[in-house]
Amino acid sequence: MFLSATLVLNPPCFNSSSLPSPTQTLMTTIGVSTKIWERNQHWSLYQQCGVWDKSTRSVQVWECIRDHDSVPGTEPPNTLYWRFIGRR
Numbered sequence: 001m002f003l004s005a006t007l008v009l010n011p012p013c014f015n016s017s018s019l020p021s022p023t024q025t026l027m028t029t030i031g032v033s034t035k036i037w038e039r040n041q042h043w044s045l046y047q048q049c050g051v052w053d054k055s056t057r058s059v060q061v062w063e064c065i066r067d068h069d070s071v072p073g074t075e076p077p078n079t080l081y082w083r084f085i086g087r088r
Helices: none
Strands: 050-053 060-062 080-088
Touching: 050 080
Parallel strands: none
Antiparallel strands: 050 060, 060 080
């Protein structure tokens, strides 16, 4: 089962009761148009990229967790820069 939720970054009426509890996890929605990871690009926080996985013959979708420029060594599945979201 695949669940998704909308993440509100700047809610109009913010209070501490609107925050999720430590046991809850907010899911990210995979974007309609996901860029392919390539070298020499700037990746902003929360931007998504797709990487072809030969073993499952599907695309893995990753979300940027640290603003950076793509150079060898920063490609997914590097968990210093990316968080796995799902497959398409």
